[in-house]
Amino acid sequence: MSKDVNRRKFMRSAAGAVAAGVAVPTAMSEEASAHSAWQPVYTTDRLNIRDSPTVGGGTIRTADQYTGMRIEDGPYYNDGYRWWYFRVNGDADEPGRVRGYAADDWTTHPNFAYPTWGRISSTYWDTRDGGSRYHRGCDITNDYGTNIYAAREGTVSYAGWVSGYGNVVYVDHENGYQTRYAHMDSIGVSSGQWVGDGEYLGEMGSTGNSTGPHIHFEIRRNGDKLNWPMVEDTYLWSKTAVPKNFPYISGTVYP
Numbered sequence: 001m002s003k004d005v006n007r008r009k010f011m012r013s014a015a016g017a018v019a020a021g022v023a024v025p026t027a028m029s030e031e032a033s034a035h036s037a038w039q040p041v042y043t044t045d046r047l048n049i050r051d052s053p054t055v056g057g058g059t060i061r062t063a064d065q066y067t068g069m070r071i072e073d074g075p076y077y078n079d080g081y082r083w084w085y086f087r088v089n090g091d092a093d094e095p096g097r098v099r100g101y102a103a104d105d106w107t108t109h110p111n112f113a114y115p116t117w118g119r120i121s122s123t124y125w126d127t128r129d130g131g132s133r134y135h136r137g138c139d140i141t142n143d144y145g146t147n148i149y150a151a152r153e154g155t156v157s158y159a160g161w162v163s164g165y166g167n168v169v170y171v172d173h174e175n176g177y178q179t180r181y182a183h184m185d186s187i188g189v190s191s192g193q194w195v196g197d198g199e200y201l202g203e204m205g206s207t208g209n210s211t212g213p214h215i216h217f218e219i220r221r222n223g224d225k226l227n228w229p230m231v232e233d234t235y236l237w238s239k240t241a242v243p244k245n246f247p248y249i250s251g252t253v254y255p
């Protein structure tokens with residue numbers, strides 16, 4: 001029996017205990033209590049996305065661990081859990097985006113949020129230049145002109161043309177972190193400008209070394225290109241969680 005099946009079995013038994021009226025202690029960690037509408041969060045384990053905020057609600061999808069989401073509404077207190085209405089990104093089992101209700105016990109806050117919406121067309125370990133190097137970024141495809149947003153608050157340290165990247169914006173964050181947004185059609189910010197979480201940076205394009213409209217998104221620390229769980233050919237909502245808590249960066253994203 002796989003670990004995943006065991007997990008689902010556990011969730012069913014927990015639901016059964018609630019239905020039988022057995023008291024189930026609700027985890028109210030400091031982190032979980034910070035949930036509010038329009039924050040990005042991601043799943044810390046497999047999580048049932050339901051059609052109502054109750055343990056008896058139909059399951060729309062069981063989201064994989066490390067699925068990025070964004071809270072639209074809530075909370076709702078039912079059956080011993082605190083529920084929210086989420087936008088849920090695609091995952092390895094189901095590439096499409098869905099909306100639905102889930103309990104927040106198996107969700108947490110990210111440090112960065114995805115800067116746009118669309119399909120992940122290339123992930124970190126894909127190769128480039130005939131296999132001589134790794135991609136070390138995340139490509140998201142959509143139409144020309146799709147809005148690009150800051151993945152976290154910070155200072156624009158560069159906005160302009162770079163060979164390969166085309167039109168690109170660099171945003172510097174605390175503790176040596178930097179995000180890069182490449183191949184943009186137009187840039188709407190300038191160097192030195194402060195941008196808040198989720199603030200508009202410009203529009204998607206295909207400038208530089210690119211074969212179609214997409215954004216090449218990188219998270220760096222002290223120059224190193226960082227990785228996080230990302231699944232090719234899955235669909236993202238904008239401003240949903242980049243599913244990782246990076247070390248040495250504090251706080252949460254509130255775009």
Ligand SMILES: [Zn+2]
Nearest residue numbers: 137138139216
């Ligand atoms: Zn790329």
